Amino acid sequence: MxxxxxxxxxxxxxxxxxxxxxxxxxxxxxxxxxxxxVLRQPGEDDKRVNYAVLTATGLETLREAGPSHVGQIQAIFTDDLDEHELRVLTEVFGRLRNRLLDSAEQETADG
Structure with missing residues (x-):
């Protein structure tokens, strides 16, 4: 958001x-x-649509958590990997992401 x-x-x-x-x-x-x-807000033109809106508190919380979160992810997943391992990991997770997105799009199309 x-x-x-x-x-x-x-x-x-x-x-x-x-x-x-x-x-x-x-x-x-x-x-x-x-x-x-966050706040939930109905759509202005279509009341069936709902929006999630990040509040000022939410944005501040995100900004405060960002550096620590990134550092933790790197420490857990990538700090001890070499360049080849990072490329392989990027390729694998890219394919998984695409598969998940395709699945979510199919779910949406199926109703």
Missing amino acids: SEAPGNRLRMGELGSKMVFSSSRVTYQVKSMERRGL
Whole structure:
């Protein structure tokens, strides 16, 4: 959401980006909403559409967590890998990501 215009995304788009089912996105957004990190807003033109909107508190929380989070991910997954291993890992996770996105798109098309 932080990269989207107005820090807001349609719930369905957020689910696709996260490779989450619609029920999982709803659960996560409700949890974040209770903590004041996001708001849910109905669409202005289509009331069937809901948006998740990152609040100022949510954006600040994201900014504060970013450097530590990246450092933890690197320490756990990549710090002791050489360049060849990193290229292989990037290729494998790229293919997995594409497969998950294709699956999510198929789910959306199937209704």
